Amino acid sequence: MLHRPVRIAGTAIALALGATRAVAQTSPPPRTVWDSCYTPAQAISGETAFRYSCANCHTAAQFTGPSFLGAWEGGTAYELFQLISEQMPFDNPASLPREQYRDVLAYLFKLNGFPAGSRPLSDQPEELKQIRIQAKSESK
Numbered sequence: 001m002l003h004r005p006v007r008i009a010g011t012a013i014a015l016a017l018g019a020t021r022a023v024a025q026t027s028p029p030p031r032t033v034w035d036s037c038y039t040p041a042q043a044i045s046g047e048t049a050f051r052y053s054c055a056n057c058h059t060a061a062q063f064t065g066p067s068f069l070g071a072w073e074g075g076t077a078y079e080l081f082q083l084i085s086e087q088m089p090f091d092n093p094a095s096l097p098r099e100q101y102r103d104v105l106a107y108l109f110k111l112n113g114f115p116a117g118s119r120p121l122s123d124q125p126e127e128l129k130q131i132r133i134q135a136k137s138e139s140k
Contacts, residue, residue: 032132036117037077038106043116046107049100053089064111069135077121078128081105098123 031037050060062068072080085101087093102123110116113136122128 030132031130032134033077033109033112033114034134034136035131036115036119037131038109038114038116038121039118040116042103042106042121043110045100046103046105046110049096049104050107053096053100054104057090060111063108068108068112069133072133073135075133076129077105077131077133078125080108080133081123081128082125 050058081101084104085094085096085098088101089095102121106116106121109121
């Protein structure tokens with residue numbers, strides 16, 4: 001009789017873990033900035049937007065290398081997009097079209113050596129939340 005409650009509890013835990021695994025398998029796999037999450041055309045457009053809207057106060061070098069990764073590693077593309085789209089440019093925050101902010105984000109990714117590809121970067125929060133900013137892993 002003592003074994004029955006343990007067996008039931010063990011079964012309940014196994015079922016709960018199985019349900020969690022099933023949910024995890026149906027949700028999209030996490031992406032990173034190393035998964036070619038923007039197009040070359042978006043980065044080119046972003047460079048132009050950066051020159052006209054950002055370069056008055058910022059240099060491209062401010063958004064590259066260890067300082068950029070130190071500030072953003074582990075965060076999402078959405079968090080960076082949200083910051084720049086809500087607070088930039090300093091003199092007129094949130095004044096650009098969403099597509100320009102998205103393209104500036106693609107340009108920042110290019111500056112950091114994250115690869116471009118054929119899949120365009122979205123400006124939709126749920127899609128941007130799926131993209132992690134991280135240093136290059138050994139397997140990529």
